[in-house]
Amino acid sequence: MYEVNVALLACVNMIAVLGLSVFTGFTGLFSLGHAAFVGIGAYASGVLTYHWNVPFFVALPAGMAAAGLSSLVIGIPTLRARLRSDYFAIAILGFGEALRVCLENLSLTNGARGLSVDNLSSPAWILGGLAFSLIVTRNFLKSRFGTMFVAIREDPVAAEMAGIDLFRARLLSLFVSAVLCGLSGALLAHRLAFIQPVMFTLTQSTQLLASVIAGGMGSISGPVIVAFVFTSLPEMLRALNMWRLPAYGLLLVLIMIYRPQGLLGYRELTGLFRFDRFRGRIP
Amino acid sequence: MFLQTLVTGLSIGGIYALMAVGYSLIFSVLSFSNFAHGAVIMLGAYIGLALATKLHLGLGLVAAGSVVGAGILSVCNERVAYAALRRRRAPSLYLMISAMGCSVFLENMVYATIGSRFYAFPEFFGRRVVSVGGSTLSLLDLFAFAVSIGAILALHLFITRTKMGIAIRAGVNDMTMCSLMGVNTDRLIAVVFFLAGAFAGVAGVFLGIRYFVYPTMGWVTNKAYIAAVIGGLGSLPGALIGGLVLGVLETLVSTYVSSVLRDVFSFTMLIALLIWLPNGLMGHETEDKV
Numbered sequence: 022m023y024e025v026n027v028a029l030l031a032c033v034n035m036i037a038v039l040g041l042s043v044f045t046g047f048t049g050l051f052s053l054g055h056a057a058f059v060g061i062g063a064y065a066s067g068v069l070t071y072h073w074n075v076p077f078f079v080a081l082p083a084g085m086a087a088a089g090l091s092s093l094v095i096g097i098p099t100l101r102a103r104l105r106s107d108y109f110a111i112a113i114l115g116f117g118e119a120l121r122v123c124l125e126n127l128s129l130t131n132g133a134r135g136l137s138v139d140n141l142s143s144p145a146w147i148l149g150g151l152a153f154s155l156i157v158t159r160n161f162l163k164s165r166f167g168t169m170f171v172a173i174r175e176d177p178v179a180a181e182m183a184g185i186d187l188f189r190a191r192l193l194s195l196f197v198s199a200v201l202c203g204l205s206g207a208l209l210a211h212r213l214a215f216i217q218p219v220m221f222t223l224t225q226s227t228q229l230l231a232s233v234i235a236g237g238m239g240s241i242s243g244p245v246i247v248a249f250v251f252t253s254l255p256e257m258l259r260a261l262n263m264w265r266l267p268a269y270g271l272l273l274v275l276i277m278i279y280r281p282q283g284l285l286g287y288r289e290l291t292g293l294f295r296f297d298r299f300r301g302r303i304p
Numbered sequence: 305m306f307l308q309t310l311v312t313g314l315s316i317g318g319i320y321a322l323m324a325v326g327y328s329l330i331f332s333v334l335s336f337s338n339f340a341h342g343a344v345i346m347l348g349a350y351i352g353l354a355l356a357t358k359l360h361l362g363l364g365l366v367a368a369g370s371v372v373g374a375g376i377l378s379v380c381n382e383r384v385a386y387a388a389l390r391r392r393r394a395p396s397l398y399l400m401i402s403a404m405g406c407s408v409f410l411e412n413m414v415y416a417t418i419g420s421r422f423y424a425f426p427e428f429f430g431r432r433v434v435s436v437g438g439s440t441l442s443l444l445d446l447f448a449f450a451v452s453i454g455a456i457l458a459l460h461l462f463i464t465r466t467k468m469g470i471a472i473r474a475g476v477n478d479m480t481m482c483s484l485m486g487v488n489t490d491r492l493i494a495v496v497f498f499l500a501g502a503f504a505g506v507a508g509v510f511l512g513i514r515y516f517v518y519p520t521m522g523w524v525t526n527k528a529y530i531a532a533v534i535g536g537l538g539s540l541p542g543a544l545i546g547g548l549v550l551g552v553l554e555t556l557v558s559t560y561v562s563s564v565l566r567d568v569f570s571f572t573m574l575i576a577l578l579i580w581l582p583n584g585l586m587g588h589e590t591e592d593k594v
Contacts, residue, residue, distance in 0.1 A: 119571035266412035273405025
């Protein structure tokens with residue numbers, strides 16, 4: 022049963038990693054605050070089921086919508102076409118901190134003591150959510166929009182010359198990734214049956230980012246596999262828990278220096294068995 | 305009361321400015337956000353703490369040791385984590401990820417080896433105060449403010465008056481051209497990182513004296529990034545003004561409104577500023593160039 026629980030938790034994390042993969046892996050923008058969207062999804066759905074006994078099938082989309090809306094609040098001022106993407110990275114860092122302060126001081130969220138919600142995410146919900154996210158992400162990235170995102174990642178100026186509205190495309194990418202993170206958060210809250218503001222800080226954002234980078238930018242299957250490993254491995258190596266975060270940090274630096282394409286950069290697991298696989302440009 | 309709040313705000317703002325200047329300096333030369341800056345500040349504070357508690361040095365020597373130590377650390381950081389990326393002209397996204405990796409690594413190494421305990425500096429100033437016109441001003445506040453302004457002024461002189469400073473300004477403009485003119489860009493970047501690290505060291509010591517020394521104290525650089533955006537990314541006078549403005553406004557909010565809302569206020573201010581004044585107070589055009 023313990024193994025099943027760890028695997029389900031890994032599935033929940035995989036959804037959030039999929040979300041960040043759309044934004045960082047495919048659109049090439051840096052984010053250190055996606056845990057905030059996970060937190061918003063968790064708290065929005067948790068508050069609904071806890072205070073007002075809203076059924077789970079309503080609270081779950083509500084969590085996703087809340088995360089999506091908050092992404093617009095922060096995305097619209099910071100991603101405006103002519104601003105550097107650094108503004109977004111800085112703003113979302115502050116956003117994560119401000120959100121934590123708010124969650125810790127609102128009576129609605131029960132402050133820093135955390136919120137005990139009901140255990141409503143059954144394995145069916147989690148696996149269904151993961152399947153939904155995988156299908157949505159895959160189809161979305163194969164669409165016109167996915168091609169636009171890759172064009173922006175490779176060269177924003179050239180993409181703009183080709184007629185892509187940078188601001189709209191980046192905002193859309195952020196919105197989709199935030200909605201997926203919100204879904205992950207809502208499932209997480211009702212799986213663990215307990216949420217606390219400290220669960221959604223920079224540490225969590227770093228783990229998401231490390232999964233996307235180590236799995237490979239521009240790949241869906243790579244980050245998903247790595248997310249599974251990153252969630253389940255520390256459970257097996259409990260004794261080394263303290264060294265997990267230094268290891269993530271070192272991993273990020275080493276990957277950037279020696280293998281910036283990550284595990285499966287610009288490729289998918291299915292593509293490894295074909296000979297005509299597409300090899301992307303690695304700058 | 306108001307004067308007292310103002311001086312406290314200016315003193316905190318001075319520390320923000322010290323951090324923002326180092327961050328801005330690296331941003332203007334390599335055009336990426338150095339998220340490892342906070343970790344260098346934290347390590348600078350630990351170096352200062354070790355000198356003050358183990359060797360019982362005075363404030364001057366503690367600050368000097370911390371400046372040199374943090375400067376060297378910052379240069380090492382560049383050599384290990386950024387030099388390879390910089391040479392192969394990797395996109396700034398890669399540099400940012402590498403910087404974040406460094407920050408996470410250094411912070412958690414301290415956490416794993418030294419521990420998460422909060423340490424306090426010995427009292428250099430005690431509770432000594434100066435009375436001006438009926439309000440009492442803390443000596444620490446006045447000293448921190450004076451040192452911050454002095455250090456930034458010295459940096460300004462260095463950048464505008466010396467040969468190395470001219471090379472740095474040329475590098476900010478166009479690194480390739482600068483290297484064609486015979487400037488050793490590796491050395492230039494090492495000097496820039498040393499300066500940023502030195503400022504981080506001073507900021508770390510002051511933060512440590514004012515609050516505590518602990519592994520995640522570097523997170524306060526969030527405020528430095530916000531200060532840099534307020535002043536305009538990459539502009540040195542902007543970093544100074546942005547730091548002071550942010551420090552004063554924050555202190556006013558936490559004194560007169562609510563100290564809980566302080567961080568929320570800073571963040572809201574950043575968003576508001578990005579909407580109405582996206583290039584900051586002193587910024588130039590910040591478009592991505594071809």
